[in-house]
Amino acid sequence: MHEKVQKKLKILADAAKYDVSCSSSGNSRSNSRGGIGNAVAAGICHSFTDDGRCISLFKILMTNHCIYDCAYCINRRTNDRARATFTVQEIVDLTINFYRRNYIEGLFLSSGVIKNPDYTMERLMLVAKKLRLEERFNGYIHMKAIPGASQELIQNAGYYVDRMSVNIEIPTEQQLEKLAPEKNYPSIIRPMNQISEGILAYKEERRKYRRVRKFTPAGQSTQLIVGASPESDRQILQLSSNFYHQQQLKRVYYSGYLPVNTYDQRLPAIQSPPLVRENRLYQSDWLMRFYEFSADEILTSDQPFLDLDVDPKLAYALRNLHLFPIDINRADYHMLLRVPGIGVQSAKMIVDARRFRRLTSYHLKKIGVVLKRAQYFITCNELAPRMTDWEPQRLKSHIVAASQMKRRKAGDTQLMLFHPTMNSPAIPKQLHSKN
Amino acid sequence: MAYLIYDGSFEGFLSVVFQCYQQKLSPTNICKESDFQEVLFAQKQTIPSNPKQAQRVWKALQKKLHRRNQELPLRAFLSEHPGIEMMLYRFIRRVFDTSFSIETDYGDSDVLQLKKLERKVLKETARLLQFVRFQETSDGIYFAPIEPEFDVLPFTLHHFKDRFADQQWLIYDLRRDYGFYYNLKTVDEVTLSEKAFSTIDGKVNTNLLEEKEVHYQKLWKNYFDSINIKERKNLKVQRQYMPQRYWKFLPEKSPRIKD
Ligand code: SF4
Numbered sequence: 001m002h003e004k005v006q007k008k009l010k011i012l013a014d015a016a017k018y019d020v021s022c023s024s025s026g027n028s029r030s031n032s033r034g035g036i037g038n039a040v041a042a043g044i045c046h047s048f049t050d051d052g053r054c055i056s057l058f059k060i061l062m063t064n065h066c067i068y069d070c071a072y073c074i075n076r077r078t079n080d081r082a083r084a085t086f087t088v089q090e091i092v093d094l095t096i097n098f099y100r101r102n103y104i105e106g107l108f109l110s111s112g113v114i115k116n117p118d119y120t121m122e123r124l125m126l127v128a129k130k131l132r133l134e135e136r137f138n139g140y141i142h143m144k145a146i147p148g149a150s151q152e153l154i155q156n157a158g159y160y161v162d163r164m165s166v167n168i169e170i171p172t173e174q175q176l177e178k179l180a181p182e183k184n185y186p187s188i189i190r191p192m193n194q195i196s197e198g199i200l201a202y203k204e205e206r207r208k209y210r211r212v213r214k215f216t217p218a219g220q221s222t223q224l225i226v227g228a229s230p231e232s233d234r235q236i237l238q239l240s241s242n243f244y245h246q247q248q249l250k251r252v253y254y255s256g257y258l259p260v261n262t263y264d265q266r267l268p269a270i271q272s273p274p275l276v277r278e279n280r281l282y283q284s285d286w287l288m289r290f291y292e293f294s295a296d297e298i299l300t301s302d303q304p305f306l307d308l309d310v311d312p313k314l315a316y317a318l319r320n321l322h323l324f325p326i327d328i329n330r331a332d333y334h335m336l337l338r339v340p341g342i343g344v345q346s347a348k349m350i351v352d353a354r355r356f357r358r359l360t361s362y363h364l365k366k367i368g369v370v371l372k373r374a375q376y377f378i379t380c381n382e383l384a385p386r387m388t389d390w391e392p393q394r395l396k397s398h399i400v401a402a403s404q405m406k407r408r409k410a411g412d413t414q415l416m417l418f419h420p421t422m423n424s425p426a427i428p429k430q431l432h433s434k435n
Numbered sequence: 436m437a438y439l440i441y442d443g444s445f446e447g448f449l450s451v452v453f454q455c456y457q458q459k460l461s462p463t464n465i466c467k468e469s470d471f472q473e474v475l476f477a478q479k480q481t482i483p484s485n486p487k488q489a490q491r492v493w494k495a496l497q498k499k500l501h502r503r504n505q506e507l508p509l510r511a512f513l514s515e516h517p518g519i520e521m522m523l524y525r526f527i528r529r530v531f532d533t534s535f536s537i538e539t540d541y542g543d544s545d546v547l548q549l550k551k552l553e554r555k556v557l558k559e560t561a562r563l564l565q566f567v568r569f570q571e572t573s574d575g576i577y578f579a580p581i582e583p584e585f586d587v588l589p590f591t592l593h594h595f596k597d598r599f600a601d602q603q604w605l606i607y608d609l610r611r612d613y614g615f616y617y618n619l620k621t622v623d624e625v626t627l628s629e630k631a632f633s634t635i636d637g638k639v640n641t642n643l644l645e646e647k648e649v650h651y652q653k654l655w656k657n658y659f660d661s662i663n664i665k666e667r668k669n670l671k672v673q674r675q676y677m678p679q680r681y682w683k684f685l686p687e688k689s690p691r692i693k694d
Contacts, residue, residue, distance in 0.1 A: 002650050005654065006653065006654060006657055009654055009657055009658055009661070010657055010661050013657075013658050013661035013662045014661045014662070016662065017661070017662045017663065017664055018664070030597050031597050031598060031600050035600065035601065036598075036599065036600065036601050036602070037598055037599075038597050038598050040564075040594075044561075044564055044565055045565055045676065046565055046566070047565075047566075047659060047677065047685065047687055048672070048673045048676045048677040049659065049662055049663040049664075049673065050663045050665075050668055050669075050670060050673055051663055051664045051665075051667035051668055051669050051673075052667075052669035052670075052671070052672030052673045052675075052676070053664075053667075054676070055659070055662065058658070059662060094654065097647075097651050097654075098651070098654075098655060098658075100569065100571070100577065100599070100602060101568060101569045101570070101571070101577070101651065101655070102567050102568055102569055102579070102599075103568070103655050103687075136601075258664070258666060272666060273666060273667070275667070349539075349541050352539035352541060353539060353540060353541035353542050354542075355539070356537070356539075356540040356542055356543070357540070357542045359542055363541070363542045366541075366544070366547055367541055367547065
């Protein structure tokens with residue numbers, strides 16, 4: 001029996017690995033009496049795979065059988081692959097036993113579609129229900145809503161899970177129809193809308209009543225495949241921006257297209273996934289969520305694609321040299337955030353520290369500002385800006401050349417700076433109490 | 436020119452601060468007893484640890500510090516950074532002697548350095564939450580060996596107690612030879628005189644493991660290997676986020692577990 005589960009696990013983890021999202025953040029809940037588990041707001045990464053990604057949740061497919069045939073998907077029905085299906089109980093047992101050993105924060109359950117969307121969704125829902133009601137599990141549950149499943153099932157699942165997501169996968173309707181003709185845009189957007197409305201209603205009720213049944217308290221997320229279809233980065237960022245603002249999504253994930261089905265003529269012929277582009281998109285996403293940037297500031301209509309040579313913040317600064325240099329001792333927080341080489345933490349520390357004394361470049365360096373970057377865009381006490389009268393193009397080559405020299409020395413660290421898995425690890429609130 | 440000697444505990448250190456105020460001392464250096472080396476012509480004075488005095492300093496500090504920084508002195512102290520005592524001493528004096536808050540004066544090297552040390556200690560605390568791995572023993576206790584760089588286990592108890600409220604657990608610091616045991620009601624400090632586990636990697640003797648334990652370790656390693664995307668291999672990032680010194684405790688990284 002052990003052997004059988006091992007085998008299934010291998011197949012179904014392998015089949016789930018292309019889904020990038022793993023975050024367990026966005027909700028904090030303490031354990032109920034006598035139950036097991038809690039959720040920590042910032043999420044905790046329990047391990048890191050050889051590809052450097054965070055393992056926070058036990059990410060698994062219930063089955064990799066599928067009745068559909070989406071071009072970009074390894075599990076499409078026409079692929080000749082080993083297939084397996086977990087029972088509800090098997091998933092519950094694995095989750096609980098991994099959780100008790102502190103391997104994971106919880107479960108991330110997704111699935112290929114068997115029989116029909118409702119049948120599939122119901123089994124997913126049953127896993128969550130069983131975990132919550134029978135095992136009294138209070139850890140994190142992230143579940144995929146199956147496009148086309150009934151509203152009632154999705155609603156029901158929403159009561160047991162922390163986060164739900166519907167993957168849009170392909171950014172535009174036209175391309176989706178080409179690559180996944182059996183799916184349609186409305187079947188993806190409808191559950192998305194339903195979930196955001198459910199969350200809104202839950203928040204509204206919570207304001208009025210004390211005890212309200214929770215509905216996906218950690219919100220909703222989605223995933224886009226980058227590079228399987230010809231959309232521009234600007235289109236993608238605008239879509240994400242809409243998701244964040246209109247649908248109140250918590251996260252959008254970008255997955256560089258891995259050429260899994262090379263025989264399919266509808267897909268671009270590429271050798272390896274577009275990792276640099278994916279990284280630039282994450283950096284841009286980061287700018288929108290934490291650096292007060294709007295999508296239109298990151299890419300303009302005459303510039304539909306992200307510059308692969310420099311990160312989007314530097315690209316923005318180079319395009320807007322007229323805004324710089326800024327005075328470190330005066331500029332407001334919003335502007336500090338726009339300086340290449342100054343992160344959120346440094347910007348906050350600068351605002352705090354300059355109330356006591358005028359800051360010099362020495363202080364900036366100690367605080368953690370990357371002066372190599374920032375020096376072209378700031379003035380502070382004794383530090384005059386460097387080369388502000390240069391042409392953007394020249395300045396860019398200069399900075400790129402300087403950082404490449406460094407990169408050669410340090411290995412490819414550039415890509416890591418904004419790594420999507422960079423969850424700040426959680427710190428327990430009450431650090432002291434021994435009990 | 437006074438060298439003040441204390442017992443090395445945080446309580447002892449706070450007692451030093453108390454005595455400095457009371458006796459109007461201005462120390463050149465504050466040293467742990469165990470680290471002190473005789474210095475020619477230097478005066479030295481040993482300050483005994485005194486819980487009451489330490490309490491008074493701690494309480495007074497709590498009143499002055501912003502909520503966010505209330506644990507800063509203790510956390511920074513735990514970093515065991517060379518010279519931490521004088522750094523903290525100067526900081527505490529400034530906190531007490533200034534009418535306004537100086538806690539965000541990052542242009543001051545003591546304040547900035549302490550903040551950074553605090554972050555370092557917090558990071559190690561967070562790593563425990565990430566990388567503690569329990570082994571289920573046949574008597575139903577979940578056992579986890581650890582070896583953190585700093586003595587931060589006490590900071591994590593609240594988290595583990597809340598999370599694993601319905602299972603008995605024991606987390607044991609191999610380096611400092613003490614741990615905490617949760618018996619479904621309270622968490623108690625313990626030191627084990629006899630150990631049924633390896634003092635090197637904390638592996639529990641196989642005959643004492645719950646029967647399914649090895650099975651789940653294998654499943655976990657299997658999962659860990661299967662979820663990896665080979666085309667995206669990046670061992671450097673892996674090592675950056677999951678320091679190698681933790682690997683010996685992780686079943687997924689253990690070469691001994693094969694399927
Ligand atoms: S429905 Fe999902 S699992 Fe099935 S082929 Fe399409 S993407 Fe793959």
